[in-house]
Amino acid sequence: MVKKLIIYIFIYTLLGGCSADNVVGTCDSNCYLDINAPNLEIDNNEYYHMTFLFGYIQTFTTLEAQTGADNNYEKLKWISNKEIHMGYGEWANLVNGDSYTDENGRARTVLGVWETFVGDTITVYAGYTDKCDIQYIDSLKVVIDG
Numbered sequence: 001m002v003k004k005l006i007i008y009i010f011i012y013t014l015l016g017g018c019s020a021d022n023v024v025g026t027c028d029s030n031c032y033l034d035i036n037a038p039n040l041e042i043d044n045n046e047y048y049h050m051t052f053l054f055g056y057i058q059t060f061t062t063l064e065a066q067t068g069a070d071n072n073y074e075k076l077k078w079i080s081n082k083e084i085h086m087g088y089g090e091w092a093n094l095v096n097g098d099s100y101t102d103e104n105g106r107a108r109t110v111l112g113v114w115e116t117f118v119g120d121t122i123t124v125y126a127g128y129t130d131k132c133d134i135q136y137i138d139s140l141k142v143v144i145d146g
Contacts, residue, residue, distance in 0.1 A: 027132035031074075035065045035126045035138045037111075047121065048142045050113065058112045063095065065126050067105040067136070074101045074128045078109045081123040084116070095124055111142065118146040 039061050040048040053059045067074055080094040094117075099107040111124060122144065127137040 029130050029132040029134055031068045031105075031130040031132075031134065031136060033065060033067055033126065033128065033136035033138045035063060035124070035140050037061060037063050037140060037142060040142065046141070048140060049145050050111075050142050051145045052113065052115060052118050054115070054146070058114055060110055060112045061142075063109050063111055063124060063126075063140070065099075065101075065107045065109075065138070067101050067107065067128065067130075069101050069105045069128075069130060071103055072101065072105070072131065073103075074105075074107070074130065075099075076101070076107045076109075076126050076128045078124065078126050080111070080125070082117065082120065084114055094122060113144050117144045120144050 037048040037050075040050050042048050050059065050061055063078070065076055067076070076099050078095045078097055078099065083091040083093050086092050094113055095111050096109045099109045101107045107126075109126075111122070113122065120143075122142045123139055124142065125137060125139045127135060129135045
């Protein structure tokens with residue numbers, strides 16, 4: 001009886017233990033990541049320049065990512081190297097943290113800066129992992145001019 005049980009367990013494991021999800025094979029990916037600030041001027045050193053609008057609390061611009069992930073709707077994570085203290089021990093990053101690609105593989109987020117950042121250079125990072133578990137990361141630098 002025990003021998004039969006072991007044989008059944010072996011057969012069950014053999015037949016049920018491998019599926020298409022477990023098969024190791026090739027994975028084709030035409031993905032990449034290139035982020036930019038389409039509404040900002042870029043200088044010879046590839047630094048973008050954003051002019052702060054005095055008289056407002058914040059100044060905003062749109063950042064864009066191109067992934068090549070057509071029709072996959074990839075989730076991108078965004079973060080900047082600067083934050084602002086919001087009070088009560090809370091800090092806020094200068095970019096929205098998440099976005100998804102559209103049917104053309106393009107994603108967008110918003111960078112919002114306060115007057116305290118005039119004269120600073122902000123680095124913004126974006127990244128995602130494609131269906132092949134390949135991780136892509138890119139960054140850009142934005143100088144905040146007064």
